Amino acid sequence: MQQVANGNLDMLKVLFERHHVHVYNFLYKMSRDRMLSEDLTQDVFYKLMRYRKSYNNGNFVSWMFTIARNSLNTHFRRNKENNENIDTVEFRLANMPEEKEEAYSHLHMALEKLEASDRELVIMNRFQGIRYAELAHIVGSTEGAVKTKVNRALKKLKTIYFENV
Known part of the structure; x- marks a missing residue:
């Protein structure tokens, strides 16, 4: 991730190939919505690229799952017609x-x-x-x-x- 943060965006492909299944599985197990999980997985990797300069050599997996978790929570907050959030979503x-x-x-x-x-x-x-x-x-x-x-x-x-x- 440090290489991505330094501007080598080709390395994002390696990170995506290595971690997208884990992110998708987490989002799918929490929401059971395939389309939502696919969209949010893409959103997570978009945010990794967009906010790459904020990465500070910490644990990449923690940073990535924090983004995934926040993306899911943001989705539920924005779509309040469901009256769901990450704390109340039914498994x-x-x-x-x-x-x-x-x-x-x-x-x-x-x-x-x-x-x-x-x-x-x-x-x-x-x-x-x-x-x-x-x-x-x-x-x-x-x-x-x-x-x-x-x-x-x-x-x-x-x-x-x-x-x-």
């Missing part, structure tokens, strides 16, 4: 091939019952593999607080998951 089961859907549907139904803030942390940490320190930076908290929140969210998820088995 929706993603369309998956039938064999995978069966295997994961119970987990996704349990995820659906978590609060949006807990669900977001679990998705970013467990599905996207974002480390606690990066996650703390993304959500504006401390690493210890994020570890505690993720741990509590996972305990809630486990309780929900096993009460329906």
Whole structure:
């Protein structure tokens, strides 16, 4: 990213190829809207290019997911007719091939019952593999607080998951 910030925009293609699937998956798991997720993924990489000079050698993944998260929140704020925002958006089961859907549907139904803030942390940490320190930076908290929140969210998820088995 530092090369992009210094004006080498060809390197943005490398960043896009390496990270666009992760950004899209996060946005899709939070919104379950393919078109919206595609649009916002493009918007994230447009903003990476547009605001490249504000990148200050920090953790690129944290910076990128902060932009993704803010883009989703901005979308919900601008489209208030839905009365949704990132904190109240309903988690929706993603369309998956039938064999995978069966295997994961119970987990996704349990995820659906978590609060949006807990669900977001679990998705970013467990599905996207974002480390606690990066996650703390993304959500504006401390690493210890994020570890505690993720741990509590996972305990809630486990309780929900096993009460329906």
